[in-house]
Amino acid sequence: MIAAAVLLSTFAMVPLLKTNFFDAGEQEVLTVKQELEPGTSLQAADEAARKVEQVLTDDKGVKDYQVTVGSSGFMAAFGGGTGSNQASYQVTLKDAADYEDAQNRIDEALGKLDGIGDTTIAAGDGFGSQDLSVVVKASDGDVLKKAAEAVRTEVATIKDVTDVQSDLAQSVPRISVTANDKAAAAGFDSTTLGGIVAGAVRGTPAGTATLDDTERDIVIKSARPAATMAELKALPLGPVKLGDIAAVELVPGPVSMTRIDGQRAATITAKPVGDNTGAVSTTLASKIDALDLPEGATATIGGVSEDQNEAFMQLGLAMLAAIAIVFMLLVATFRSLIQPLILLVSVPFAATGALALLLITGTPLGVPAMIGMLMLIGIVVTNAIVLIDLINQYRDRGLGIVEAVIEGGRHRFRPILMTALATIFALLPMALGVTGEGGFISQPLGVVVIGGLISSTLLTLLLVPTLYAMVELRKERRAKKKAAKRAAKAGVPAQPEPEEARETEPSGV
Known part of the structure; x- marks a missing residue:
């Protein structure tokens, strides 16, 4: 019940979190x-x-x-x-x-x-x-x-x-040349005048030339191109000036067309x-x-909203893929489908501490924090693996389930705790934001990993052994019932259980 309440509180924290793409960091x-x-x-x-x-x-x-x-x-x-x-x-x-x-x-x-x-x-x-x-x-x-x-x-x-x-x-001033009635009499139209004005200001393209193995454009320009509106209006076009046959003015125009x-x-x-x-x-x-x-x-x-949604979706898929890969490796290692699931229980509870510490510190959930979540999948499972592996070794030596769980927890408590503390203290400079200009990436990552390690370590030492004992004791009872039924059908009297095998399900392992 306590574990279920903790898991529900994890989901309840999600709407309370601030989210962003990347933290802007300290603005200078x-x-x-x-x-x-x-x-x-x-x-x-x-x-x-x-x-x-x-x-x-x-x-x-x-x-x-x-x-x-x-x-x-x-x-x-x-x-x-x-x-x-x-x-x-x-x-x-x-x-x-x-x-x-x-x-x-x-x-x-x-x-x-x-x-x-x-x-x-x-x-x-x-x-x-x-x-x-x-x-x-x-x-x-x-x-x-x-x-x-x-x-x-x-x-x-x-x-x-x-x-x-x-x-x-947004707009920039652009030159507008509109031909008037006198333009036609002088033999010009708006298109012709536009080309003349462009050539007077920017020059006229005259082909290309290869210089030093580089092809360059040839542009013919006036020695004194028009640089002001007055000079442009005074541009001579044969016997007339541009300002006499066209209205030349600056008008606002769009910066670009998309x-x-x-x-x-x-x-x-x-x-x-x-x-x-x-x-x-x-x-x-x-x-x-x-x-x-x-x-x-x-x-x-679009913009940062689209970038954030896309990044979160991709990192979410990466987390699912990471969990699937870890599960397959655990199945191959333990030759069991149940024990890997027990190990993976620590993953969602790692999110409990990570999200809680994000809320406490006021750190937004962004891409760096999501990367920290991805890292936690591999980190938190490691402690559970070494614990369950030792418990299995004790059982192979002949210890009962409860005794193996107690001995495994007792011998792995110190190494697991010391490993978690060493990692947490190593990440403190990152979480405190004293790593320099890269703090906008390292700080959320450090906060997430530290929070996840705290909650997952406690749950690894408490919840994982309890679930292991509950599942394995149930499997053992079912196996004994099946053996008793087979013996009854065969007419063989059931053998009394040895004292060591008469174990009850623990209430607080």
Whole structure:
């Protein structure tokens, strides 16, 4: 009954656990993103960036920072890049423990500034991307835009996420050239003008050439290519200028165009706050399921949620495979189907201590913790094997079941306990997080293995011998009953049991 209660408590602890993919670890890096109005010049963006830099310089918790303003200036208008209206900052902190305070101080200081556009602050990625993402697909561009905005608005209502962005909402200024009535009279149309403008800014491809065994593109460029809108409008096209026969202007355009399975797609991303990514993913899934999207649009959850689910599923299958392999090896070793099952009883009870210690320490159940669970399968069975093997040896020497169990437990108690304690103390530095930058992996693993060893060691010394005695005594009684029946049928009087064989089932072995 006690064992059943412990097992039920193990299942009861599962909903209480925090879950994530990989712990972000101690954050020493902040990412600050700044976005100004589309079309902002590089010089104006640089001036706005200097205001943000001053805040970072004055903050006592900032060790150093790196800033990137724009990407390729006027050339960004011809595709790719982030444009000159954006800036990004990689901020290194003096102390990782000051992370939340530093983030709040910087956010508050930036909120007091004017003319710096929109700014967002988020943690730098720990191990891989920790972003949640929702992929929205639709065949029609307008439907996709409405659906993506609806999803972005809904995701922004989740209290445990920050930095909600849609790649469809992101834009860079692009040059738009629209021919007017004078263009036709001059012999130009919109397609021709577009090619001329592209050649004036980027150059005209003129084939390839092999130089130093490397094939290179040949591009013919003007000695003074247009670098501003005014210069582009003044571009001579025979007797007329470009600005006379076409409307030349900067318009916002998408950063990229994505298609998935033939449909247009947009991705909405958000950074989860805290270490319970699983709970945030569950909230996100419920909100997306309840969202009424425009007809023809679909939304699926990806990002860290998908990575976490896939990793947990694969590790769960690995655990089942490990248990099956261990069982087959034990069957071959003990030449029995029952005794290996008794040995494997210690495996689920190892999870009891592992999950309990995760709850006590507030450590999330992530991939490192799941790897620790996988390790426990082999570790906890080892102690049970050496105990049952010694009990079987005593029985082969002629001892009764109860006596063999008592002697086996007495002789194996010290070695099993010392082995478990040695392993636990060796893993303490990992569990305490004093192993350096890799602590976000080693700490959950150490906590799981230590907790599992504590519970499995106690159960190996108490539950496994008890189950062994119960099963073997029952088998012995059944064997004696069958022998008595066979003797009765044969007319042979049953032999009285020797005193040593008259053993009762133990109540507390």
